[in-house]
Amino acid sequence: MQNKLVRLASRPTGWVRADNFELVEAPMPAPLEGEVLIQNDWLSLDPYMRSRISDAKSYAKGVNPGDVMVGGAVGTVVESRSSAFAVGDTVLAASGWRLYATMPAQAVTKIDASRVRASAYLGVLGMPGITAWTGLIDICQPKLGETVVVDAASGAVGSVVGQLAKQVGCRVVGVAGGRAKCEYVVNELGFDACVDHRATDFHAQLDALLPNGIDCLFENVGGEIFETLLARMNVFSRVALCGMVSEFNREPHAHRTLRSILINRIRVQGFIVSDKLDTWPAIRAQLIDRVVSGQLKFKESVVEGLETAPQAFVGLLRGENFGKQLVKLR
Amino acid sequence: MQNKLVRLASRPTGWVRADNFELVEAPMPAPLEGEVLIQNDWLSLDPYMRSRISDAKSYAKGVNPGDVMVGGAVGTVVESRSSAFAVGDTVLAASGWRLYATMPAQAVTKIDASRVRASAYLGVLGMPGITAWTGLIDICQPKLGETVVVDAASGAVGSVVGQLAKQVGCRVVGVAGGRAKCEYVVNELGFDACVDHRATDFHAQLDALLPNGIDCLFENVGGEIFETLLARMNVFSRVALCGMVSEFNREPHAHRTLRSILINRIRVQGFIVSDKLDTWPAIRAQLIDRVVSGQLKFKESVVEGLETAPQAFVGLLRGENFGKQLVKLR
Numbered sequence: 001m002q003n004k005l006v007r008l009a010s011r012p013t014g015w016v017r018a019d020n021f022e023l024v025e026a027p028m029p030a031p032l033e034g035e036v037l038i039q040n041d042w043l044s045l046d047p048y049m050r051s052r053i054s055d056a057k058s059y060a061k062g063v064n065p066g067d068v069m070v071g072g073a074v075g076t077v078v079e080s081r082s083s084a085f086a087v088g089d090t091v092l093a094a095s096g097w098r099l100y101a102t103m104p105a106q107a108v109t110k111i112d113a114s115r116v117r118a119s120a121y122l123g124v125l126g127m128p129g130i131t132a133w134t135g136l137i138d139i140c141q142p143k144l145g146e147t148v149v150v151d152a153a154s155g156a157v158g159s160v161v162g163q164l165a166k167q168v169g170c171r172v173v174g175v176a177g178g179r180a181k182c183e184y185v186v187n188e189l190g191f192d193a194c195v196d197h198r199a200t201d202f203h204a205q206l207d208a209l210l211p212n213g214i215d216c217l218f219e220n221v222g223g224e225i226f227e228t229l230l231a232r233m234n235v236f237s238r239v240a241l242c243g244m245v246s247e248f249n250r251e252p253h254a255h256r257t258l259r260s261i262l263i264n265r266i267r268v269q270g271f272i273v274s275d276k277l278d279t280w281p282a283i284r285a286q287l288i289d290r291v292v293s294g295q296l297k298f299k300e301s302v303v304e305g306l307e308t309a310p311q312a313f314v315g316l317l318r319g320e321n322f323g324k325q326l327v328k329l330r
Numbered sequence: 331m332q333n334k335l336v337r338l339a340s341r342p343t344g345w346v347r348a349d350n351f352e353l354v355e356a357p358m359p360a361p362l363e364g365e366v367l368i369q370n371d372w373l374s375l376d377p378y379m380r381s382r383i384s385d386a387k388s389y390a391k392g393v394n395p396g397d398v399m400v401g402g403a404v405g406t407v408v409e410s411r412s413s414a415f416a417v418g419d420t421v422l423a424a425s426g427w428r429l430y431a432t433m434p435a436q437a438v439t440k441i442d443a444s445r446v447r448a449s450a451y452l453g454v455l456g457m458p459g460i461t462a463w464t465g466l467i468d469i470c471q472p473k474l475g476e477t478v479v480v481d482a483a484s485g486a487v488g489s490v491v492g493q494l495a496k497q498v499g500c501r502v503v504g505v506a507g508g509r510a511k512c513e514y515v516v517n518e519l520g521f522d523a524c525v526d527h528r529a530t531d532f533h534a535q536l537d538a539l540l541p542n543g544i545d546c547l548f549e550n551v552g553g554e555i556f557e558t559l560l561a562r563m564n565v566f567s568r569v570a571l572c573g574m575v576s577e578f579n580r581e582p583h584a585h586r587t588l589r590s591i592l593i594n595r596i597r598v599q600g601f602i603v604s605d606k607l608d609t610w611p612a613i614r615a616q617l618i619d620r621v622v623s624g625q626l627k628f629k630e631s632v633v634e635g636l637e638t639a640p641q642a643f644v645g646l647l648r649g650e651n652f653g654k655q656l657v658k659l660r
Contacts, residue, residue, distance in 0.1 A: 100556045228513045251586075258574070258585050264600060268596075
């Protein structure tokens, strides 16, 4: 039996194209002592991956042409040489874009798919959900009655940010691309309002929906949207700078509203959720409880087959996904 | 006897001109019960005043055309209707650009000019010195061995920032306009190095002097300098955003290095020292001790006569001053 995997074929310049990747066959890996062999069931696609395939400095080791593409995956243990795992266990690991992977046991997390389905551990219960919690609760520190704004509001991170902020007792305004996403976050997730950043009257809508300005901004997008929102921040407000996905595929945006940071005494904090891995288990336990109780809803966007991963990743960077983008492998 | 004062004549557009102000005579003010009459000896000129005369939103109530120009001053009580002050007391108050002012006693601070000369209470022992302490110690939180960068390094704020950072055990690199200012902060104030931002090889000099990047940035200038320094910040570094004086007289600069905040998990904190007035007495006591002991040096740039204030203020905004800019009134 052969394995299949997706490698980076070439570094993208500007927008990523599907042909920056290549699907190849490879020998079936065999686990060493202390390792498990995982058959992947779900791959996670996430905006941070754009940075990993760039040669610009980023916060993690990059993927070089010829390397297997990195990423989180949920799978099933099919062979175990570790006492910590048994064949049939459902697990989460950073095993990358491949059908089968061997991983050292200490880099694998067993998950309980009986309460919440396994794929959720790549979204609401995974890195994106924990990112949302960390940025909102630990960095923005929202108070009852404050106004929270999050962009990419219907995405894997933004959707959790908004729902958590409602639970804190905040007014929550989302920013999303298109009417369907906006209707979803308001009608299904309970945001107070949502603005379509593609609307010609985007600024006027923001003015109307933010009569009291912004106290907490959870920033995923960067570019013009961030520039516009920063100018609407209140005195002593906070920005959790989580992502700037709109700036990944082009020259950096020219931001002209930094003076707002000074005048309004804003705290802007960049963060990466993997800097604080020790907090993950407690946060994940909170998220599981809230999903089980129905307080946290989530939406998945699923494509099928390893070969679809590159094009789905391109779509994610263009905002074509609606909810957490997954690749179903079997 | 007549009073004299300087009013804002018109709002500047772009660079401030001396004729945006006008010197006028006015009736001698008389103190009410609970007030004192102060004869000003020294006026303070500070970059923040540029924001006050703009109609753009800022952090303090603006000065409108026709209003007396605001500012801190050191003077002498010449008539007292408060038990807290006696004729002859040396005092600090926000009495503005005028020869005589009445002030309520609770808005006046008595100063002890026996240990350090009175004018220092407008610079190293005043708002600028306390700004330096707050931004460096409370916001940047420098650690032993870290690299601290401060721009406008020879100015009233920057000169204190650098000296305090040396006392914490940091490597300190200043940025200043011109060779004389750079030589001063290195040779007189003990900075480790200083870069002239007007030098054609400014970026190359920064590269050479910052082999380990920047851990703490005390930012006074904004514009290209801030943009350049932000790109050189380290992982988990901090920016105390104190001023953006280079952007006050023109369109906001287009900043293209915000991604550094995300990638390096930088904390950028805007601050205004007057938000925390309760900390001032303890910080001032620290600064007095250090000036008396010779640990903190300071330099003053003095013009004489109320009529010289507008032109000196224009010069300050252009960086023509060298050290704390004062107007000596008598």
